[in-house]
Amino acid sequence: MLGGILLVALIIMGVPLFVIIATSALLGFSSIDVDLSVIAIEIYRIVDTPILLAIPLFTLAGYVLGESKASERLVLLTDALLGWMPGGLAIVSLFACAFFTALTGASGATIIALGAILYPAMKQAGYEERFNLGLITSSGSLGLLFPPSIALILYGVIVQQMGIGVPVAIDDLFLAGLLPGLLMLLMLTVYSIYKSHQRPEIRRTPFSWPKLFKALRSSMWEIPMPFILIGGIYSGFFAISEAAAVAVMYVLIVEVVILREVAFNKLPEIMRDSMVLVGGVLVILGVSLASTNYLIDTEVPNRLFEFIRSHIDSKLTFLMLLNIFLLLLGMILDVFSALVIIVPLLLPIAIGYDIHPIHLGIIFLANMQIGYFTPPVGMNLFIASYRFHKPVTELYHATIPFMFILMAAVLVITYWPELTMYLVNNKN
């Protein structure tokens, strides 16, 4: 009890999360007289998880890609493909952002890299300022459910660590995220078409084969990449961490050697910056291996489940409360720390309510994705505010319609598990 109060106080004071989690583990283990060197032993368990290799590698590939002009070419290509549709440029933004976020990890890079091109372009085409801002800010986390989402990998790692008996393979998680992610894209696309109907003055770009051909040519090096990665993983040709190594090699060859958009002597800096992000996340994972172990030893998740069970008996009510809880969580925590802290507590409870771990992961990330631009502290709000020189309050207003649309999508994803599980169950 006293320990609990201390931890809450530490959170409010703004103590780094890895220190708080380490504190909880140290307090817990010392209360049951376990030698405290257990904390180092648990951190060392990072070494027992081969799949973790994928996280630094994919992050590095994403950072290098973010430094190149791949984002511009991606916009050219999606524009040539989709620009002729009503609301064309808005749809281009949605697809380009989703694609780029999936490749680079949802670290705000999308808003910085793509926003610089899409925001002025949409403004010029005649889109309403508020719609424009809202669209780009909320699209910055849109790829969270698409492979090779680092958040999905991390979820898979945490679930595997807990040894719950139900196998959760990372490639299954990738499959599971596809349809829910597409649903979100589709709903936002419909909204964009509706919005552009209200403003007939919005300019469209007519479809032209030469333009498409030119765009295809300019992206000819990047286009094969998703096919190589996804094809490689699902044909069983390489494992996820090997796919990550291939991604790094491919991106380095294309952007540094062939296109020369990223200077070789800039690589050390990119490598360092990308690993600051990875170190920040993995050190939280490391100490949380210890705290999770303590929680499981003392059966906290089971007792929590018993407690919740005695108050809520229907699965539907539980799911509803879960959504509210995750939305609130997403407002104050970034997706990585939320995963590491909450999933170990949540997973046994969700399994108790007969929710498949894969479905839980997709629900979790779908909610967290909204949290990226939910006031007051959604990270992408601040990045967009900084990038477009707009007050954060203006962005609060701008993102509201998008928030409601994605919440509706989250409800569909939550109460229709088949959408998530369909590809996983029918992969052969």
Place this chain on the structure above:
Amino acid sequence: MNKRVTGFLGFINKLEDWFLILTLAVMVILAIAQIFFRNIFGEGVVWIDPLLRVLVLWVAIAGAVVATRNDNHIRIDFFTRYVSKKYIKYLQRSVYAFCIFICGLIAYHAVRFVQMDYEYNTIAFANVPAWLTELVIPIGFFMIALRYLLLFISPPEQENR
């Protein structure tokens, strides 16, 4: 701060950066090499996979050390936004003091962990002793504690308020 101290700190910064960058570079090269070995010779090199997993730990800890330099660790700063300028330095200092204590404690217990594996001659993989691969934990957390000490001495200005 006098010149000698800043010069020394600059050296430590470089050292940390290059340890992180080189570890990552080795990781990338070995991971790619292993794919070639596996597909050309039919099987991978035995020691590469366990070494790669150790390198992930090293990159994680080294990355965390570098993240501490500019106080970049993930935290919930929702509440501290509302603390007035007058008191923020006190709050920062108490947070850093607490971090020094906890990271120091982890470093101390990690030293004991490494010592145990040293005495028992535990082998990590191939002929590599486990203590060597584990050494990054005590050193890393010691460096993190040291970084928090520097932050304690001169707390950075808080942005975004």
